[in-house]
Amino acid sequence: MTYPIADLHCDLLSFLAAVPGADAFSKDQIPCAFPWLQEGEVKMQVMAIFTNVDQSSMKMAGMQAEIFYDLLRKEEKTVAMFDSDFLKNHTSDDRIGIIASVENAAGFGHEKATWPEIYKQFDRMLATVGQLAYISLTHHTENRFGGGNYTEGIGLKEDGKRLLDYMVGKKIPIDLSHTSDLLAEGILNHIDRHNLHIPIIASHSNFRALWDNKRNLTDEFAQEVIKRGGIIGVNFLREFLDQNVPERLFEHILHGNKMCEDAICFGADFFYTQNFPEESRQPLYFPLAENAGKYPSILESLSKTLSESHLKKLAFENVFNFYRNLWS
Numbered sequence: 001m002t003y004p005i006a007d008l009h010c011d012l013l014s015f016l017a018a019v020p021g022a023d024a025f026s027k028d029q030i031p032c033a034f035p036w037l038q039e040g041e042v043k044m045q046v047m048a049i050f051t052n053v054d055q056s057s058m059k060m061a062g063m064q065a066e067i068f069y070d071l072l073r074k075e076e077k078t079v080a081m082f083d084s085d086f087l088k089n090h091t092s093d094d095r096i097g098i099i100a101s102v103e104n105a106a107g108f109g110h111e112k113a114t115w116p117e118i119y120k121q122f123d124r125m126l127a128t129v130g131q132l133a134y135i136s137l138t139h140h141t142e143n144r145f146g147g148g149n150y151t152e153g154i155g156l157k158e159d160g161k162r163l164l165d166y167m168v169g170k171k172i173p174i175d176l177s178h179t180s181d182l183l184a185e186g187i188l189n190h191i192d193r194h195n196l197h198i199p200i201i202a203s204h205s206n207f208r209a210l211w212d213n214k215r216n217l218t219d220e221f222a223q224e225v226i227k228r229g230g231i232i233g234v235n236f237l238r239e240f241l242d243q244n245v246p247e248r249l250f251e252h253i254l255h256g257n258k259m260c261e262d263a264i265c266f267g268a269d270f271f272y273t274q275n276f277p278e279e280s281r282q283p284l285y286f287p288l289a290e291n292a293g294k295y296p297s298i299l300e301s302l303s304k305t306l307s308e309s310h311l312k313k314l315a316f317e318n319v320f321n322f323y324r325n326l327w328s
């Protein structure tokens, strides 16, 4: 089964920024190394600029934006910017289309940054990476913008509203994958109340109806994403699928496909696992989805259940259509 693959989330940039000796071409180092992406027929890969909430977040984010910029130039035989031109010409280009995203707005502003500093950092990063596939206000924890997945009861803060307002007109979606439920609600309400043109997606999340974890979407929030024309990328991490049943991956995909065949896509979430602190989460991935080379076999397994047109939508069409519409 060979379809091109589009994937909404990997952490190659933070790996390259933080790990000594990190090599984007080393299959032993990271499951989304370029050779794995090529083996899996990946045609489009979102690369997250990930930062923690701390004093160094703006510096770390700036560094990852620079790394992304350098990849486009130094590795131009392997990767190209994923943009409207790439969408038009991808069938005659054998490179991987890449685009950055921001996972944690702490990368735009640490807790003590002033707003002129935040706007400046935002503008500079956006200029460096060209365009952003999406912005996530938080990661797991709380920051000045709102509450992350594991911060129940903390929603959208005034600074979060201000950042959303700044995103208007820039054709950058807001990502619900790392929000608390209250933050997701706050974002949707703020957008509706002020009629803001900001698309909504969930870049790398599964379904809470199948596996109860705060990182997964309730069906209610999934429907909100779908209703607004967004896309939902299925996450391959064991922790968010089902700790014991590898095949649950297929059930999450089928659940999303049933909700809306035009919204479901991949958001595998491959990252550097060799310094991962929580022993209980090892192995991070099941063998059937342990690296980006596995997409063809995943599609093969799904071909028993999904029609060819649904497989194609899942593999890349939904993502391509979403960005084609957004940027047209």
Ligand SMILES: [Zn+2]
Residues within 6 Å of the ligand: 103, 178, 204, 269
């Ligand atoms: Zn994440």
